[in-house]
Amino acid sequence: MIPSIPQSALFKSSFRIYAFIFFTFLMAPLVVVAVFAFNDSMFPSLPWHGFTWDWFFSDQEPMLGLFHDPQLYQSIATSFLVATCTTVLAVALAVNNAFLFERATFRGKSVLYMLMLLPLVIPGVILGVSILIMSSSIANYFDDVWAIDIELLRPGLTLVVIGQFAFITTICTLIVAARLRSFDLSLEEAALNLGATKLQAIRTITIPYLLPAIIGAAVISFLMSFENFNTTLMLVGSDSPLTITLYDRLREGATPVINVVSLLLMLASVVLALGNYFLSGRKSTAE
Amino acid sequence: MLNHTDFDLQCTDLVRQFDDFTAVDQVSFAIPKGSFFSILGPSGCGKTTLLRMLAGFDDPTSGDIFIKGKSMIGVAPNKRPVNMVFQHLALFPNMNVSENIAYGLHRQGINKVEIKHKVEQVLARVNLSGSGEKKIAQLSGGQKQRIAIARCLVLNPDVLLLDEPLGALDLKLREHMKVELKKLQQEFETTFVYITHDQSEALVMSDQVAVMNHGQFQQVGDPQQLYFQPDNAFVAGFVGDSNKWSAKVMDILSDSLQVKTVSGLVLQVQKPETKTFIIGSEVEVFIRPEAIHISPMLESKVESTQLQTNQLHTNQLHTKVNNILFDGANSQLLVEEQTSSEEIKVKLPQTAEFMHLKKGDKLQISFPMQQVNVFPKIQDK
Amino acid sequence: MAIKGKSNTPLKLGLLLLLCPLLLWLVLLVILPQLTMLNISLQERVAPRIYEYGLSNYIEFFTEPLYWNTFLRTAVMSIIATILTLIIAFPISYYIAKMLRGRAKGLLLVLCLVPFWVSELVRTYGWMILLRESGVISSFLQYIGFTEGPIEFLYTDATIMLGLVYSSMLFMVVPLTSTLESLDDSYIEAGYDLGGNGLSVFWHIIVPHAKPAIVSGCIVVFMLTLGNYLTPILLGGKSSLWFTEQIFTQFITRFNWQQGSAFGVLLLSISSLIVWLGLKLSRQSFSKVMS
Numbered sequence: 033m034i035p036s037i038p039q040s041a042l043f044k045s046s047f048r049i050y051a052f053i054f055f056t057f058l059m060a061p062l063v064v065v066a067v068f069a070f071n072d073s074m075f076p077s078l079p080w081h082g083f084t085w086d087w088f089f090s091d092q093e094p095m096l097g098l099f100h101d102p103q104l105y106q107s108i109a110t111s112f113l114v115a116t117c118t119t120v121l122a123v124a125l126a127v128n129n130a131f132l133f134e135r136a137t138f139r140g141k142s143v144l145y146m147l148m149l150l151p152l153v154i155p156g157v158i159l160g161v162s163i164l165i166m167s168s169s170i171a172n173y174f175d176d177v178w179a180i181d182i183e184l185l186r187p188g189l190t191l192v193v194i195g196q197f198a199f200i201t202t203i204c205t206l207i208v209a210a211r212l213r214s215f216d217l218s219l220e221e222a223a224l225n226l227g228a229t230k231l232q233a234i235r236t237i238t239i240p241y242l243l244p245a246i247i248g249a250a251v252i253s254f255l256m257s258f259e260n261f262n263t264t265l266m267l268v269g270s271d272s273p274l275t276i277t278l279y280d281r282l283r284e285g286a287t288p289v290i291n292v293v294s295l296l297l298m299l300a301s302v303v304l305a306l307g308n309y310f311l312s313g314r315k316s317t318a319e
Numbered sequence: 320m321l322n323h324t325d326f327d328l329q330c331t332d333l334v335r336q337f338d339d340f341t342a343v344d345q346v347s348f349a350i351p352k353g354s355f356f357s358i359l360g361p362s363g364c365g366k367t368t369l370l371r372m373l374a375g376f377d378d379p380t381s382g383d384i385f386i387k388g389k390s391m392i393g394v395a396p397n398k399r400p401v402n403m404v405f406q407h408l409a410l411f412p413n414m415n416v417s418e419n420i421a422y423g424l425h426r427q428g429i430n431k432v433e434i435k436h437k438v439e440q441v442l443a444r445v446n447l448s449g450s451g452e453k454k455i456a457q458l459s460g461g462q463k464q465r466i467a468i469a470r471c472l473v474l475n476p477d478v479l480l481l482d483e484p485l486g487a488l489d490l491k492l493r494e495h496m497k498v499e500l501k502k503l504q505q506e507f508e509t510t511f512v513y514i515t516h517d518q519s520e521a522l523v524m525s526d527q528v529a530v531m532n533h534g535q536f537q538q539v540g541d542p543q544q545l546y547f548q549p550d551n552a553f554v555a556g557f558v559g560d561s562n563k564w565s566a567k568v569m570d571i572l573s574d575s576l577q578v579k580t581v582s583g584l585v586l587q588v589q590k591p592e593t594k595t596f597i598i599g600s601e602v603e604v605f606i607r608p609e610a611i612h613i614s615p616m617l618e619s620k621v622e623s624t625q626l627q628t629n630q631l632h633t634n635q636l637h638t639k640v641n642n643i644l645f646d647g648a649n650s651q652l653l654v655e656e657q658t659s660s661e662e663i664k665v666k667l668p669q670t671a672e673f674m675h676l677k678k679g680d681k682l683q684i685s686f687p688m689q690q691v692n693v694f695p696k697i698q699d700k
Numbered sequence: 701m702a703i704k705g706k707s708n709t710p711l712k713l714g715l716l717l718l719l720c721p722l723l724l725w726l727v728l729l730v731i732l733p734q735l736t737m738l739n740i741s742l743q744e745r746v747a748p749r750i751y752e753y754g755l756s757n758y759i760e761f762f763t764e765p766l767y768w769n770t771f772l773r774t775a776v777m778s779i780i781a782t783i784l785t786l787i788i789a790f791p792i793s794y795y796i797a798k799m800l801r802g803r804a805k806g807l808l809l810v811l812c813l814v815p816f817w818v819s820e821l822v823r824t825y826g827w828m829i830l831l832r833e834s835g836v837i838s839s840f841l842q843y844i845g846f847t848e849g850p851i852e853f854l855y856t857d858a859t860i861m862l863g864l865v866y867s868s869m870l871f872m873v874v875p876l877t878s879t880l881e882s883l884d885d886s887y888i889e890a891g892y893d894l895g896g897n898g899l900s901v902f903w904h905i906i907v908p909h910a911k912p913a914i915v916s917g918c919i920v921v922f923m924l925t926l927g928n929y930l931t932p933i934l935l936g937g938k939s940s941l942w943f944t945e946q947i948f949t950q951f952i953t954r955f956n957w958q959q960g961s962a963f964g965v966l967l968l969s970i971s972s973l974i975v976w977l978g979l980k981l982s983r984q985s986f987s988k989v990m991s
Contacts, residue, residue: 054788064830152923
């Protein structure tokens with residue numbers, strides 16, 4: 033069971049085989065997506081027609097490469113915009129919430145904390161739909177009563193940002209609050225004692241301490257926003273973020289250019305996430 | 320009333336009441352300029368609450384605090400001329416040594432050149448010149464202590480508060496830091512208020528010690544006073560090691576009392592001047608292990624000069640050795656008095672004459688009645 | 701002389717400043733939308749653009765077999781997927797937490813996290829490449845002569861299940877691994893030392909210790925599976941019959957928001973109900989499980 037307890041070789045090797053199968057299962061879909069990005073064929077499937085970079089760089093139909101496909105790189109830009117807005121909003125509110133839940137005492141705090149966790153229980157589709165209903169209701173009301181059409185409340189990027197912000201905030205709050213909980217309050221008291229005002233103490237001592245968590249939350253938030261599908265699908269208007277464009281392409285019939293996008297997406301997110309993982313890992317062991 | 324300005328720190332009738340619990344109860348004291356003042360008490364006695372009120376992190380329910388004659392009521396912690404060395408030091412992990420020391424100076428808006436100069440100066444005074452660029456995590460326990468103190472002293476506070484800063488250190492380093500702290504205090508001539516539950520720290524370093532229990536000061540005095548003339552049973556029991564017995568007054572003589580412990584040991588004790596006793600009243604008696612004299616090997620050795628001096632001791636007891644607790648210079652004997660079977664701790668000097676003592680040996684012990692402290696029994700709260 | 705406490709006003713003001721953004725977010729983006737959805741679900745159309753309160757949308761759900769069959773099917777398949785995920789994840793978590801040491805341990809744990817960092821869309825697309833008629837597995841089976849013609853693996857319940865288990869794996873492995881890691885080896889050693897065998901140590905020492913993680917893992921996996929949209933659609937195709945798909949259809953295709961809202965409320969209700977039951981049965985608090 034554990035190394036200190038002798039086990040039969042069969043027991044150990046069966047575990048090893050199981051782990052091997054498990055990780056094959058885990059990695060197989062990612063590997064095939066990556067591999068078929070380089071297949072010199074119109075379809076992301078066997079047979080293998082040889083290695084090519086065309087799906088990246090070719091500027092000729094029908095094998096139009098990613099970098100010459102305006103629809104795709106437009107949607108990447110859209111996703112960037114959405115993810116940036118969502119991240120800024122979510123992280124700012126998360127820091128605010130963390131201070132509220134970890135520092136303040138007030139009546140109804142535990143109820144509010146439960147409510148704060150609520151977005152985790154609401155399926156993404158429902159969250160998207162409900163925000164759509166509410167914003168449309170408000171928009172319809174303005175339209176009916178004052179004949180003002182508020183474009184912002186109709187499906188579009190603003191609503192996408194709002195929808196993603198609604199649930200990503202909870203995740204960011206949990207990350208920042210956990211770090212703030214481990215903060216030694218006497219550090220802030222020491223700053224006060226040495227003559228700092230409350231705000232100075234927070235700015236010079238607490239915020240630098242929170243920084244790894246803030247960066248971590250921002251990375252997670254950016255990734256989640258970039259890759260979100262369910263909530264986005266319900267709120268999207270004419271500008272589609274990357275996941276929506278990919279989904280449409282998938283339904284029309286996929287070409288390896290989707291593999292190329294996926295591969296780049298995988299690489300970017302893994303690099304970002306690993307960087308964050310190791311950075312925060314090193315930070316926490318150093319302290 | 321005393322003139323406030325004679326003292327760096329003065330408290331009058333300080334009370335801190337939590338819902339149904341009085342953490343600090345009518346505490347008044349005054350600390351002369353430049354002295355090392357310790358507040359000694361068990362955990363939960365209210366010493367931390369007292370210190371936090373001095374620093375401004377807590378407000379008294381009633382009473383007043385004066386620093387250099389100025390009332391501190393309503394003054395925010397960052398506006399008080401006191402600095403604090405925190406229990407776990409609270410050195411800022413995101414800053415290096417220099418930045419930590421410069422933190423308070425920056426808040427005062429002093430210019431960079433002067434800050435740099437002051438930081439170097441104080442680093443030199445705590446013998447850590449050249450460590451300015453080091454990270455906090457790179458410092459040893461003792462170095463962290465000194466930086467935490469330097470960070471406060473660079474601001475020239477009127478009073479330096481220290482909240483058990485030696486608690487986290489191992490024994491050897493703690494012994495060393497005691498001496499070092501005392502030296503630093505004398506060098507900087509700043510008033511130190513030091514709280515601790517460790518009596519040895521308080522006794523070694525302090526000019527004055529206040530023993531605190533249940534939110535009240537039990538006794539304030541210099542270390543010798545606390546040790547030799549405790550005011551009450553709590554101080555007698557808390558400061559130093561003692562044999563402690565519950566007893567009843569059997570007889571009252573002109574200058575002494577005769578008391579009998581619960582297990583029947585009869586002792587002569589000096590009658591205290593300040594307290595009155597009646598026959599039958601319950602008392603507590605204390606005798607320190609090192610105040611007890613041992614006369615070795617009654618039957619065999621020549622009982623010349625030694626026995627004669629011992630005859631002067633009022634209390635002569637026949638005992639047998641139950642246990643030898645060897646601990647170098649702190650070795651003790653546990654002996655049993657023969658008629659009452661009362662167990663008594665006796666200091667065992669590590670000299671040649673007692674080297675051969677062993678379990679079961681008969682021993683005569685003696686002590687003068689002046690060495691026995693007697694107090695009325697305190698009712699436990 | 702002394703006044704108790706500092707002046708309260710700046711504290712109150714600060715609290716208010718912190719509270720406002722949170723309340724705005726919670727009320728406007730989380731609570732009100734759900735209430736609006738509930739409100740809309742209770743409206744029935746009596747004439748064009750004229751609505752009245754009534755339960756017809758819910759009655760429609762219970763009278764139309766397609767709807768409640770889909771609903772039940774979604775719930776049952778989610779439960780099965782949760783159990784399968786637990787069974788598959790436990791040995792891996794145990795292997796990582798207790799049988800590996802040092803570098804291998806960290807590496808495998810990171811490897812478990814990798815698929816999570818990749819978009820769900822990409823993961824599902826990977827399975828499509830593997831499983832479809834012209835896919836990798838089908839081609840491989842033909843190549844080794846196992847079968848004559850191509851085999852379609854997509855669009856079956858088993859495929860949907862595979863996809864669901866795959867995308868939930870992380871949420872089971874991570875809490876399980878960290879909890880099992882916190883189990884001191886000496887408890888297992890003591891179990892053996894006192895005469896236990898592998899099975900009794902597993903049941904009486906390891907499982908009770910891991911129980912909180914099992915519960916929280918199961919709850920999270922169940923919620924995610926129930927609300928999943930992409931996996932059933934892409935791997936199950938037209939026959940997927942997943943409830944979120946019904947919601948999408950009502951809203952976007954049929955533009956019947958009243959019906960769609962009723963479905964949304966129902967999905968949210970069953971999700972909350974099962975989470976609540978899970979917490980009740982295991983006597984854990986929501987806040988603890990979530991964080």
